[in-house]
Amino acid sequence: MTPAASSALFSGPFALGTFSARGCGTPSYPGLVTPEGEVLDLRAALDEPGLTVVTLLERWDTVLPRLRDLAASRTGDRRPLAELNVHAPVEPRQVFQSGANYRQHVIDLEMAHRSSDDPRTEGEARAEIAEIMDRRAAKDLPYVFIGLPSAITGPYDDVVLPHWCEKPDWELELAAVISKPAYRVPVEEALSYVAGYTIANDLTDRACVFRRDMPAIGTDWLRSKNAPGFTPLGPWLVPAAFLADPGDLRVTLKLNGETMQDESTQDMLFGVARLISYASQTARLLPGDLVLTGSPAGNGMHWGRLLRDGDVMEGSITALGTQRTRCIAEQA
Known part of the structure; x- marks a missing residue:
């Protein structure tokens, strides 16, 4: 699929993406896309046949001025976006995912899982959970776990809901893309390690989040979040x-x-800088890696309406564009 026609696909003079020509077996390539929907093949423009978005990010500080010049020059062979397949913009080596990072979202989830014999009124329960969230933001640490690159799919691809998936849910998120190796980075410097931002929909099977056979172990993110697509x-x-x-x-x-x-991302408990800094205290983040920042309120569990065959999700974030994916139920 390709994006719907738009006078401006994103903010700024250009963005990066990964594209391929229509047709069977055509290789993908990194492209510079303009707000008007023209794509410049960066392999030809930079005379680097093996170029990928990740190898471009590995020298981001030096290549960014060159990309600005290319966007402004209007030179090179540019193809209409409508003639191209649009793939995930980057293939990361690592995916860092943040959980329970939106204040209202966590309150809603806690309320949804509240025990039937909870003696508190709904108002009392919400107030107490809100106080805990505010204390987390002020004094505690982010909750970050690892996702699999193999779960990534394109922004207009169909999403297959596995036959074993009982409660598939959506989680639209802002994703930061790392530009240079980051290890033990202070919060004050963390944003200088970000090349840019994109949109991620971190689908989750709510039925698989907690292990039924071993509840003391806690969350099972492999099964609940990492199916292909x-x-x-x-x-x-x-x-x-x-x-x-x-x-x-x-x-x-x-x-x-x-x-x-x-x-708004203003509702995040831990901002982008704090998430990157926290993850880098343990792991070494690499160019092209993703840091997903958590999902706001309004998931399917809140509405009592989970994903099913034929559903179409349209996710947008200010200045970053829109993705559109259709759900296809896998047959058992």
Whole structure:
């Protein structure tokens, strides 16, 4: 699939993506896309036949001025976006995912899982959970776990719901894309390690999140989040320089045209810088890696309406564009 026609696909003079020509077996390539929907093949423009978005990110600070020049020059062989397949904008080596990072989302989830014999009123329960969330943001640490690159799919690809998946849910998220190796980075410097941002829909089977046979172990993120195609990504990687503030973007998901999620990244408990810094205290982040920042309120569990065959999800984030994916139920 390709994006719907738009006068402006994203903010800024250009974005990056991964494309292929229509037709069977055509190889993908990194491209510079303009807001008007023209794509420049960066392998030819930079005279690097083996170029990928990741190898481009490995020298981001030096290549970014060159990309600005290419976008401004209007030179090179540019193809209409409508003639191309759009793939996930980057193939990361590592995916870092943040859980329980939106204040209202966590409150809603806690309320949804509240025990039937909870003596508190709904108002009392919400107030107590909200107080815990505020204390987390002030004094505690982010909750970050690892996802699989093999779960990533394109921004317009169909999403297959496995036959064993009982409660598939959506989680639209802002994703930061790393530009250079980051290890033990202080919060104050963390945003300098971000090349840009994109959109991720971190699908989750709610029935698999907690192990039924070993509840003391806790969450099972492998089974609940990492089926093939469970992370639609993109459509674009928009350079960080073109976003005024990643902490003030609107995250919106529509299901079959009905708005389900509509929240600002201001509701994050831990901002992008704190998440990157925290993850880097343990792991070495690499160019092209993704840091997913968590999902806001409005998931299927909140609405009592989970994904099913034929559903169409449309996810957008301010300045980053829109992805559109259709759910296909796998036959047992």
